[in-house]
Structure formats: structure tokens, C-alpha cells
Amino acid sequence: MAPKLVDARRELSLANRIVANEGVIDAFGHVSMRHPDNPNRYLLSRSRAPELVTPDDFIEYDLDSNPVREPSVSQYSERVIHGEIYKARPEVNSVCHHHCPAFMPLLATGTDYVPIFHLGAVGGIKPPYWDQHDEFGDTNMLVCKPEEGASLARALGAHWMVLMNRHGVTVAGTSVKDCVFRCVYSARNAEYQVRALTIGDRIASLSPGETEKAGQIVVQTTGLTRSWEYWSMRVAKSGGAVAAETKPVKTKKKPVVKLKKKTVARRK
Numbered sequence: 001m002a003p004k005l006v007d008a009r010r011e012l013s014l015a016n017r018i019v020a021n022e023g024v025i026d027a028f029g030h031v032s033m034r035h036p037d038n039p040n041r042y043l044l045s046r047s048r049a050p051e052l053v054t055p056d057d058f059i060e061y062d063l064d065s066n067p068v069r070e071p072s073v074s075q076y077s078e079r080v081i082h083g084e085i086y087k088a089r090p091e092v093n094s095v096c097h098h099h100c101p102a103f104m105p106l107l108a109t110g111t112d113y114v115p116i117f118h119l120g121a122v123g124g125i126k127p128p129y130w131d132q133h134d135e136f137g138d139t140n141m142l143v144c145k146p147e148e149g150a151s152l153a154r155a156l157g158a159h160w161m162v163l164m165n166r167h168g169v170t171v172a173g174t175s176v177k178d179c180v181f182r183c184v185y186s187a188r189n190a191e192y193q194v195r196a197l198t199i200g201d202r203i204a205s206l207s208p209g210e211t212e213k214a215g216q217i218v219v220q221t222t223g224l225t226r227s228w229e230y231w232s233m234r235v236a237k238s239g240g241a242v243a244a245e246t247k248p249v250k251t252k253k254k255p256v257v258k259l260k261k262k263t264v265a266r267r268k
């Protein structure tokens with residue numbers, strides 16, 4: 001495996017663990033990245049809790065969210081969210097879909113997200129809402145069909161975050177680190193916003209101009225590397241450091257030859 005891809009898999013597994021460790025995702029939710037060598041493909045873990053994802057778990061998909069090699073492991077049902085956003089937004093290189101508890105009061109009431117402090121600007125100015133029912137009627141609420149993913153990507157438009165009524169949030173980034181930064185700080189902002197609403201009717205939010213300027217903090221300072229280093233340390237402290245070894249996910253074509261061992265055991 002090319003060194004660049006090995007590094008990318010390590011970074012993406014750490015991203016999954018960071019976003020989980022910071023309380024944005026739990027058993028569900030996922031972080032993906034566009035393939036570092038092929039813009040028409042992306043990497044997403046096999047179906048498992050993000051906090052457990054290792055560099056070995058990633059499956060390579062085309063932008064229609066079909067696996068490049070048929071895996072022998074189960075896949076996330078909502079992977080079309082990722083593929084359709086990569087298809088629609090060439091500058092997006094990482095996507096996270098989550099159901100963060102901090103956002104749920106906003107999503108249940110259709111309340112707009114507003115940045116209430118400078119780091120909350122990562123969510124952008126009035127990120128759009130999308131409701132699956134509007135276009136697709138009664139569903140099980142999972143975004144599984146390509147047309148559902150494409151509809152969500154259209155709602156995201158040129159924004160970096162789309163709020164999904166009665167479901168969750170999808171966040172895009174120019175890089176894995178950028179996406180993680182947006183996820184964590186938009187979740188913090190949502191938490192503070194909801195708390196603020198319990199003690200006051202009015203929220204003093206950032207102005208559109210302030211939001212735009214504060215949104216640049218991430219690219220104009222050491223904020224991104226500083227946060228990544230801090231969150232990585234917290235993952236390590238929690239005992240969740242990722243194993244350095246990287247192996248590709250097993251495919252169906254790869255025979256599993258363990259018959260000999262079993263035969264020997266039976267003879268004993």
C-alpha cells in the first residue's frame with residue numbers, strides 16, 4: 001500500500017475516534033475522506049462504532065457509493081450521504097454524518113443554528129435544514145437511497161453543514177482535520193445555544209460579518225493543528241490510540257484457508 005494511503009487511513013481512523021471521544025458520535029455516525037490519490041473514490045469504515053474504527057476497516061467506494069471490491073464485511077447503510085456530497089462538491093475532501101445529542105433540541109424544533117461564540121462560526125451563517133419527508137414521504141429516516149443522498153447534497157449547497165430535521169447533522173470539510181474541527185465546535189455551539197435558550201428568550205449571536213471573519217480562524221491560525229494535537233492526546237489518554245499496522249479489508253474473493261488447522265484439531 002502506498003505510504004500516502006497508509007497515512008490517510010491512520011488519520012481517518014483517528015478522526016473517527018476523536019469525533020466519538022468528543023461526544024459528537026456514539027455507536028452510530030461516521031467520518032469519511034476522499035481518496036488521496038483518486039478524487040472519484042472515497043474511504044469509509046465498515047459498519048462499526050466509530051470509536052472502534054482502525055486503519056484496517058476502510059472500504060474504498062466510487063462516488064455512487066458502490067464498493068470498488070465487494071467486501072466480506074457489513075457496510076454503513078447511510079454511505080450515500082458521503083458519495084453524493086463528494087460528487088456535488090469537488091472541494092470537499094471529508095464528510096461526517098452524526099446524531100449528536102447537543103443538536104437534537106434544535107432538530108426537533110426546527111430552530112436555526114446560530115453561532116453564539118467565535119468558534120461556533122464553523123457552522124456558517126444560517127446552515128440549511130433538510131427534511132427527508134418533504135421529498136420522500138414516510139421512510140425509516142435513514143438516508144440510504146442515492147436520490148435521498150443527492151437531495152441532501154442539494155440542500156447542503158455551498159454550506160459546510162446541513163441540519164436534518166428529526167435525524168441528525170451532516171458536516172463537510174476541505175480536509176479530515178477541517179471536518180473534525182467543524183464537527184466538534186459546531187456541537188459545542190449547539191450545546192451552548194440550547195442552554196442559553198433556557199435562560200433567555202434572545203440570543204446575542206455573531207453578526208454575518210463576524211461569522212465570516214471568525215470562520216477563517218481555522219485557516220489563519222494554528223487552531224487546527226493545536227486542536228488536532230489536543231484531541232489526539234485525549235484519545236490516547238482514554239486508551240483509544242490507533243494501532244499503527246494497516247491492512248486492507250478482506251474481500252470475498254480472498255479465500256480463508258483454515259481447514260487444515262480444523263482437520264488437525266479433529267484428528268487429535
Ligand SMILES: [Zn+2]
Pocket residue numbers: 078097098099142143167168
Ligand atoms: Zn443518520
